Every structure is written in structure tokens, then in C-alpha cells.
Amino acid sequence: MAAKRKSNNTASLFRDIVKSAVAPPPDLTVSEWADAYRKLSSESSAEPGQWRTDRAPYQREIMDAVNDPEYEKIVIMSSAQVGKTELILNTLGYHVDFDPGPILVVQPTVALAQSFSKERLAPMIRDTPAIKHKIADAKSRDSGNTTLQKSFPGGYIVLAGANAPSGLASRPIRILLADEIDRFPVSAGTEGDPLSLAEKRTNNFYNRKKIFVSTPTIKGASRIETEYELSTMEEWTLSCPSCGEYQPLKFAQIHFDSVSMSCSCCGALHDEYEWKRSPGKWIARNPDARSRGFHLNEFASPWKKWQEIINDFLDAKKKGQEAMKVWVNTSLGETWEEETEEVDTESLENRREEYGAELPDRVKVLTAAVDTQDDRFEIEVVGWGAGRESWGIEYHVIHGDLKTEKPWQELDEYLSRTWSKTDGKRFGIAITCMDSGGHFTGEVYRFTKARENRRVYAIKGRSDAKGQYTPLVAGYTRTKPIKAVLVSLGVAEGKARVMSNIRVPEFGPNYCHFPIGRGYDANYFLGLTAEALVTKYEKGVAYKVWKKIRNRNEPLDLRVYNTAALEILNPDLSSDKEYAIGGGVRKKKKRRTSSKGVK
Template sequence: MSRARNEALRPPPKLTLSQWANEFAYLSRETSAHTGKFKSFKYQDGMMDAVTDPTVQKITVMKSARVGYTKLLDHMVGFFIHQDPSPMLVVQPKEDDARDYSTTEIAPMLRDTPVLAAIAGDLSSKAAQQKVEKRLFRNGASVAFVGANSPAGFRRITARIIAFDEVDGYPAQGAGNEGDQIALGTKRSETFWNRKIILGSTPTVQGISRIEKSWEESDQRHYFVGCPHCKARQTLKWENFKWDRDEEGKHLPDTAYFRCEAGGCRIEEKDKRALINGGDWVATKPHTGHAGFHIWAAYSLFPNAAWRFLAAEWLRVYKDPMQKKTFVNLVLGLPHKEVVNVADPDVLKSRCEPYNYETLPSDVRLVTYGADTQDDRIEVTFVGHGAHGEMWVARHEVLHGDTSKPVVWDELDKLIAEPLETDEGRRLIPQAGCIDSAGHRSEMVYKFCRDRKRRRIYATIGRGNPDPKAPRMIWPKTASRTKNSGDKPYIIGVDTAKDDLSSRLAIVPHEFEPTPRAVHFPAAGLSADYFDQLTSEHAVTKQVGDKITRSWVKKAVGARNEAWDCLVLALAARMSLPVKLDKAPPRKPRPVSKADNDNRSLPAIKEQPETKTEERPKRRERQRWGAYR
């Protein structure tokens, strides 16, 4: 046996994780901008040393991006391979993430860290027992990599050290039918008295975030620093983050600084390194074996986390609700608060008002609808629209029947032709509708819309918008230029629509005055579970590598969301119409005869879809309808 191998297999001296990382760890060219020996930031030491603290069994890190957490996870794996050979399990959000982490993070570390390379040997050799999903080492250490979406991934695994990475990105429904991923993984360590459970993630939605829940159960450690001027100990808080303006009021992000909360001193970027080096972690709750850390980008000494860059980022996104949420998650390392209480449908139910689809308020100017198709039913929501985006849910109907047969579609055809009435007697025929064509009875949806394309009935497919920097729209700008053959669906931005509706639902409508963008609900006519369906989803933001994604997903497996989808489709139908209602003059209530109502139409749209088009000259028909296609 070679001397190098003897040295590698000799029991190493007892070290803390931060000591080990600063003495033995190397940065690889594939994973770091600067290669060579690793040198930790002071705030990283406290998080690493909790792993080797015998009084700590569980660790929670609620973090932003750009704080170097991934490297800390790498060093934890390296430490237990070299210092304390143990079976380990690393859980990533998806199986692809797990394989990627093993390949792009762990493999280069084993190759470039000398003490680990001596233990691992030639990674390409069959004798090395190296696999992407599980790596075995000659000294008894092992590390398995599992995706949180894999039902079978947690079986036949026993581990002393378990690290859950980006837990807010785990599938909400659990690992298939196996249950919650954190509970499954933790159970794999029950036979070890000295086990370690590590959870790390950027948070997502307040009240739903897994990392937030775990953080609240911890001793909640914050990194305290001393003011370089008055020496007062404090944490860096977003509310104390400032920058100057010029004489014209223009923001100057390059002047970003922190205002000392004790004496009002100005803490500049040039003080940052000394500030961090002189800081320490302080627990704000009693310690019971669960250490919790919150760290955000202002503490980071990476060049791309300079305070001037953080200020510039905020000024770029603060007017955009979706990008603002992303900033809160990925820069501040905090869960964002949804604009509506997504956990309690009673919040919306309590706002129901005394109207129905036959007594809509006089402010309603036009009606659209959205329909969701299932194998055994069609669900339809009719929505009234008024000035400045105000909306009134008019009715939600469920048409039961086999949607592969024409009977239920005939019922839908009759339903969407029925007029709704205002309390002053005006009759409103639905002006446009969207029917979801994805997943269930697509061909039947296409046929239904193809036969009625002059009535603004659109087959649609929803597409998410995972990239917060991508353009966002609910109704595609190219819709009016696309040949509507009936079997070419309109692609609507469902995530954007849900973001928009979420902000609307947060607005409490005024009972007697117009409330722009508010959504009203009728006191009668909605099913018992309507509001449960309306609050069945939440938005999740996560970071996988350098990519930031955000999407709306169900909060619980099997939850029904048809009411939510129908409202989204009704909003998309409204966006398809070029009619502007903001300047529409208010209508005065007056008695109207039934004969007048039969011939009445909206002032903004001069024709009703049910008008017999064959009685008009074809050229004139194309000109009139073309304006609204």
C-alpha cells in the first residue's frame, strides 16, 4: 500500500467543519469563478460549525442567493468522507437535480481536493465503486443522491447525515404516494443516535414555505455586526438600507449604504468586509438542538452582491409585483406574503354580496365566461366586467355528462347564449369565452369552437411563465393576426393571469362605490366548495442553479381547482376584447320594457353574437366582426 494511501486512511485530527474546509477544501473550475484553496467568509463559519456541534441535531438555513450555501453543502459531504466516514443522503428537488449535483459539484470536489482524491481514487475506474446516484468510498463512507419527486428514491437507504437542499422546490404533493419527502428522508436516519439533519432553501410563500416553517421551529440565529462608528451591535435590515438622490430626485444606487439603527451613522460599502469579519451569530430563541440561520445577500462578500447592485436590482423590479416577490425571496432570503390569504377561503366567502346573475349591479357593462372541460363534466364561470377592471362573478355552472358525446356540448351552447340581467333590467349576452382545450376532450373543444368561431368562442391552452424576466401577457398580441381555424388554440399566459387575479382578490370591494380591479362574489349560486377551489393554488419561486423559476401549483395533491381555472379563462376572454369601459358614462336606473331589452346591446359592442349573420351582406359582416377577432 502506497504512502499516500496510508496517509489518506489514517484517522485525521478532530476538526470543526469550518476548520476542515479552510485547511483542505479546494474550488474546482467547473463550479467557481476562482479556483484554488477555499477561504470562508466569517458568516459561513457559524453555519458550517453547527454541523460538527455535538449539541445540534438539526440545522435550518433560510437564505437568499449569492451567499455561498452550495459550497457549504459540498464541504459537509467532503468532511464526512474524510474526517468521520458516514453514510450520507442528499435530497434535491428532482431526480435530474440530484444527478446534476453529483456530477457537477461532488465529482469535481472529489477530483480536486487532495485528501478526498486519495480516498475516492480514480473516479472513472470500476474499482472505485463510483456511480452518479450513489458514491461509495474505501473507508466506509458513502453518499446517495435522491430526487424529492422519486417515490422509490428513499427506499433501501439508511443514512446518518441527511441534507435536504432547496426544500421549497419539492413537489407539494410529496414523493408520489409515499408521503412528505422531509419525513421520509428523516426516517432513514432513525437508527443513528448522532444523526444530523440539514435543511436549506430560499423561501417562497409566507405561511406555506417549508423552510420558513422549519426556521420558526429553530433557535433563529441572526448575524450581528458592529457599527464601525458607534460600535452598536445590530443586524443588517432591509428597512435600514438607503441610497442618495440627486437634486432632481433621481435615485443614485451607487451610493447605497446602511443607516445604523442606534445612532443613525452611515455604514458604507468600504466598511463591509471589516463589518462581516467582526460579526457573530446570535440565537434569538432558546436552543433545543435545532440551530436556525437566516442570511441574505447584503452580508455576502461576493462581488455580484455589492450593495450598489442590490439597490439597482430593487429599483429595477419594485414596480413589478412578480419580480418584486422574486427579489424578496432571492435577495432578502424571506418568504413573500401573497396578496390574498391563500390558506383560508373564508376570507373571500365572507365578502359575498346580495346579487345573482339575474340582478347584476348596473355597473356591469359586459359579460365573458371561461369553461374547463373534464371527462365527465364541463364547468363554466360567467363574469361581469365594469369600468377600471372591476369584476363581478355572476354564476358558476356544472354541466354533467360524457364530454365525448354531443349532448353536454349542446347544453353548453344553450347556456352561453342565455342572457344575464342587471338590476335595472338590461340583458347582457356573453361577448366572449375561452374553453380550455388541454388534456380533456381536445377534439371536442376544437370542433365546438370551430363551428362557432364568429361568436368569439376560443379554444385555449394555458402556458406558464417560469422565467420572471420573460415578457408576460394574458392574451397573446398575435391573436387577431392568427388564422382562427378552430383547431389552432390561443395560448394564454396562465401564470400572469393568476398573478393578476391574486392581486385583484386582495382588494376589498366597497359596498356603495366603484372599486377599481376589485372582484365581487354573489351571495347565492356558488357551490359549497367554490372558494376552496378558488384558493387551491399558490405561487412558488425557486432557484435551480443560475435559473430562477416561478409557477402556480396546487397546494395539496388531488385538490380541485376548476373554479380557479374558469375565472382565469374568463379574465383571458375579457382581455381578448378591444372594448374599453373606463370612460363609459354611468347608467341611470330606469324602467325598461321587455321588448326594449330584447333588442338592446352594449354601447361598446354594437352587435350581439346571436344575430343572424346570414341576413347581412357578407362583406359588411366581415368588416364588423373583424374588429373584434
């Protein structure tokens, strides 16, 4: 009898397993699943606990588009602070729980994929009971749960970086979630466009879904903008509290003084809370498209107040074009259109000025940059003040055979000298960045290693990854075998900053001053403007690259290195403190170096 009951229980269990494996997905949309089962984690949410789509109602239509069999591609071009990462997580949770299959999540780099897995995906799995028991604990033996792969009944999640072609090959995928696609490299190694590689993995599934998400970057080289313009191009609109006309929230209609928005139809002014209490809906500008596309800006977000957005804009406007570029991308969710015209070198030369002393009074710190050529060192010393306003102090060249000691001794003496203000206060160079490229790499490492206590650091530019953003200061390493500090620089970002700054028309933040004489002749300004930003294409994918329009570009490189030097030093330029010699020197903790770089 006991054996018979055991047999019946086994058969019943087997029938339940088979039934769950072959049953169609329940009649729930992604948003309905999230409202019923998703839990927000305290690590990533200011409002931990049960998910509520009504907290940001624009999210419902985006999530439910994933369930619409009419569309296989969903495009989300958005600002920051609108919950786009949570949309990805809800889609993952839904498919783990209700509609299992093979899923690929692609981040710009492997490191970001690992961070997403540890900081966002793992907490969601831990805190959402509906999926917690379906993905084995990572610590259990043979769990199928690693940082970059999560197995569950009926499917798995693979996390990959767009910079690693091995993660984009082989296994078939039904659900593709590509995050921050504007930050993908143009090519994954030699394999080609990583987004196209990932898309090809979905070809075996008739019910495939591709979800592309990103904050946009540069106009003409933005993947997400290209995808959005081929989509339904939907905008989140709210009904005017006065006339009922539906319209998107537009920055051009925002009134700073009253922190309100005017209606584009009747002209009535209403504040943020009145607009957000009004009914909202998505309106398509291209309704017959084959993919659905959604655009959002921060004005729709319940987590970012309009006054904060206005303040961010005013701050960015003061800081210059690079800050404005970030604001347009991350607050408006729009692409930034680069100024591609050449800078008028004659106008730069004509604005040179007499300082009245070696250093202008508003200079608070000096940086230096060294470019290493076969027969000379080219050096620029730059003074910096509040708002990163800069003053070219001297452009100096040391000629000689770099295989001999003499030019190296002259360089050391030059970097040790001081400059004075009208009150007699003297300043030395606080930090130096020295180019380690060319034929004297080992010599540069030995030179900088011996002078690390003076913050003399070797640098190396990084510009090989086509279309991939690299920050100006991209990391520190120790060279072998000399153990010198080597700073990696994103030269494309640096050149963009310099070209933006030299276009600033008025004294103040980011303005670049140049002296009469001191090496700042016509050739200097030709070299400073020797490159232009142009659009190139690789296998049909557009990307921006800096191209020489004149042969000599050392002044531009040196200004990039000086800009990086200031960022490495990171002085408090907003205070009255100065890096002067003697009295008034700002007290700083001694910089410590290790195998991981500068501390």
C-alpha cells in the same frame, strides 16, 4: 531476499491501510478543510480556484457547526446568493476526505438530485485533488460512481429526490444533507413526510448529523421556518462603524437614496462597504436550543450589491404581489404571509367600466380559455397590455350536447372571430388553452390537434402533490394516440397569481379591468372568488391548498388558463408591437411541435 522485501512492503502497506481506516478524523473543521483543499469550479463559480471562507466570513461558523458534537442538527434558512449550496458541497468534500461515512443528499425531486450531481458535485470532485482520487471515475468498470451514488473509502454518497420513497428507505445514513426542504412534497408517495423518512435513517449512528437548508416559502407551511424557530435562531450581525453596536442587516433600515443603512442604536448612516468592513458575528436569540439555526439575507452577501437588491425590490413592487413574494423569499430569506381573507366580490363588480370599443386601446394581444362541461363550453377572452395589465373582453357560454357536432362548430367559429379597437384595428385570439378534463378528453384532443396552427392547446391541471410547488406552465407532452399537444399547468400557482392580481388596487401592472356587461355579471365575480387558500395538515406537516367556498368556480379556472396562455405565448408586452390582424402584426417564427411538445 527479493521475496522478503516484497513481504515487508506488503506488510507495510497493510499497516498503512489499517492505520488510515481506524485513525480518528484529523483535527480540522469543515471551513479549515475547505480553505486548504476545496477548489471552486468554473461551471458554478464566478471566482474559480481556491476556496476562501473569508470571502464570506459568515460561512465559517455555519460550516464549523457540523464539527460540533453538541449539536446533531444544523438549520440554514437563507436567501439566494449567499453560498448555501457551497456549504453543502464543502460538507460533502470534508467527509469524503477526512471523516468518511454514509451520506444522503436529498433534493426536492429526483430530477433536481441528478442535476445537482452532474452540475455541482461532479465538477467539485473533478477539480478538488484531495477527493478526486478517492472517488473512482464514473467511466471506469465497477467504479461505484453513478449519477445518484458515489462510493469512496469508508463511505458513500447517495443522492435522492424527496418525491421518490425508494431513495429514502433501507440503508443507514450518518450524514443527512436536505436541500430546499420547503419544496419537498408533504408525502413521498404513500410513505409519509420525506424529511422524517430521511431522518429515521440516521438513528443507528450516535454521531449523526442532519443539515437542513432552504429558502423559505409561505408562512405557516414552511418547514425551514419551523425548524429555525426550534433552533438557536442565530442572525449574522455586523458592528456599527460609529458606535460598535452589533446588529443584523435589516431592510427596514436601508436608505434607498444613499444606498446606506442606519444604525439601530446611534442612527449613524454608513454605506455597504463600511458595514461589510466591520467585524461580524452570529448572535443567538434562543441560545439554549438543542439545534443550531442560522438566518441570512442577501444584504450580507459579497456577491449581491445593495443597489441591486434595492432595484429588485422596486421592480417586484411594480409587478405585484407574486413578484414581491419571490423577492421576500429569495432576497430577505423570510416567509411570505398570504392574504387569506376573502375578496370582496361587490367591490370587484362595482369597478366595472365602459371600454368605449370592443378592445381598449392599451390591449396588445388576446388570449382565450375554454372550460369543458358536459352540457356547455364556458369561454373567456382576455386582453393583455404592458406590465401584464389585463382587460376582460368577453365571458361567453355555448350550450349544447357535446356529443353532437353543433357546439364544437360554434366553439370553432367563436375562437376564429376578431375584436376591434377605436381606430379600426382588428385582433384575433393569439392563443387558446382548452381544459381536457371531464368526460370529453378525447374530443378535446382531436379538436385542439386540428387547430395547433392557431395555437389552440389542450391543458390539464396538476394539483395532486400536496405541498410541492408546481410552476404555472409545468411541461408539454404529446397525447396517445392522437398526438395532440397537452400542456400541464400548476393550478395552485395560477390561482395564487390570479387572486393576487385582482387585489391590485390601481391601474397599471397586473391590474385586472372588467367591462360592464359582456357576461361579467354578479355570478361571474362569485365564481372568480369561489376559492380561498387554507392550511391543512398531513401527519403533522402543514401545507396550503385552495378550497372551494362556493360551488361554481369556472371563472377562476378560466382566468388561470388565460394567465397560462400568456406565459406560453410569452409576447413582448413592453414594446409597441401588437398581435393585430393585418398591418402591425408582430412577426414570429412558426411554432414547431414535436414529441417533446411546443418548440
